[in-house]
Amino acid sequence: MQELPTLTVSMIGAPGSGKSTYLHALYATMTRGVGNCNLHEVTNNADVQILESWHDLGQGTSLPQTSVKPISYRFVFSREMNPSALLDWTDFRGGALHDFVGVDGSLDTQTLLNKISLSQAIFVTLDGEHFRKPVTPERREPLARAMVTHRISSVITETLTRRTARGLAWPSITILITKADLIDWGGGPGRTLTGVVDEVRNLLPVAFQPRVCTAVCPVTVGPLQTLPDGNVRPDGVDPNDVHLPLMFTMTHYYRTAAHLDDQHLGKLAAERGSLKERLAALPQSSRRAVRDQRLRLEQELRAVEAEIGHNQRRYDQSTQAISALAARLGNLRVFEGGSPARWAAGRRA
Structure with missing residues (x-):
């Protein structure tokens, strides 16, 4: 393979926020291709493994939880079938974000923190279940604890600080509102993307400070209704907009x-x-x-x-x-320094 620039991508979020499910949906979508862009895994066995898990989900078998041992992927991003970047992407368990490090801590937590500090792109997963109702001041702190946004904020702050000290460019930040199909986007009594984005800004202001480039994107893998046996309805797999965060990540990288x-x-x-x-x-x-x-x-x-x-x-x-x-980038909301990015102005809702 030709020498390609490597982008380190990290995903952080609370347990159960949909990190692994999103990653599988993204890969399955991008292997088919979107807008002349594709992904493929460098290692054939890893490709088979991730697609087998995706096919199992489509037949009703839930994805297994990520273990203490992280799963690493090396995806090649191609545009018009020309390989242009290698994505070093590691899937960590949700609990790794807020475990202790050191002798009495978790090894994957230290690995996660080191990985984030080297990342050109950070994906933050926030469970859409929490945005079904407006995030009022009374609900903000309980939801911040549930979505571990305080810990996410401190990790992002440390990453930006460390990269500044080393003279490195800051990573892009993509905030995924996962399970977005749970939210009533009907307007009126329902929710609007503008309203949810404002709530996200209040929960994670660090992602909207000067010099930070951040995208907010609702994504869904489909209404994965859980059955009594713990599996999901096979007809509930229906990914939507899962490719947009990757398009933003690559656009920011090229910029x-x-x-x-x-x-x-x-x-x-x-x-x-x-x-x-x-x-x-x-x-x-x-x-x-x-x-x-x-x-x-x-x-x-x-x-x-x-x-x-x-x-x-x-x-x-x-x-x-x-x-x-x-x-x-479609309806993706992109912000630079907290203001809408003019180069990525999409539709508004």
């Missing part, structure tokens, strides 16, 4: 890459200008010292020109991907 390449191109252009000035200032002389200096400057100039060409091609590829992916 960050394009910004860094644009900055680097500016520095390279200045370096090229300096080299040309130094070449022009050399005297017309056949002396060996002058010839050697001219040769060295010409070599440096060719190297800079080659690097400019490489970075320009990469910048052009990123901007093309941004244009293609941003057009597919």
Whole structure:
């Protein structure tokens, strides 16, 4: 496989909030392809395993809970069948988020925290069950405890702080309202996306602070009605909008890459200008010292020109991907620094 840039993706949320189910639905959807974009697992056995579990869910068998041993995936993201990024995605158990670390703690908790600090993308799962009714001030704290949003906030804060200290770009944050089919989106006496987004902002203000890019997306795998035997109704599997968070994640990745390449191109252009000035200032002389200096400057100039060409091609590829992916964000609500992102303005409801 060609050398691809690797994006580390982390998912955090309370136990039972739908992390594993969402991941399976996303993979099953993206293997078929959406908008000329696809996913596939690098390892054939992992591909078979995740799709077998998805097929079992479609036949009524609930997904097993993630154990203390995390499950790691390496997905290749392709656009128009051109592989463009490798997604390092680990599925942790829900309880790992709020366990202790150290000698008396859980090994997967420390692994999760380390993984998040390296992530270019963080997915936060909030159970849509909690948003069936308005999140009033009286309900906010009990729901914050149920959805562990205090712990989620502290982990995000630590991640942003650590990445700032290391001079790394901040990750995108996607807040998934899972099980969104449980919410009455009828308007009037029902709920509106705008209202739910406002409630999410009150629960997780850290995700809407300056410089943070955050998307809020209701997703559903279908009305997975639980039967008396603990399994689900086979006809309840019906994924909807599960691909949108990935489209946002990749769009943000390309925007960050394009910004860094644009900055680097500016520095390279200045370096090229300096080299040309130094070449022009050399005297017309056949002396060996002058010839050697001219040769060295010409070599440096060719190297800079080659690097400019490489970075320009990469910048052009990123901007093309941004244009293609941003057009597919649909009704996704995207915020930059707490304000609606103009580059991702979708429909409003």
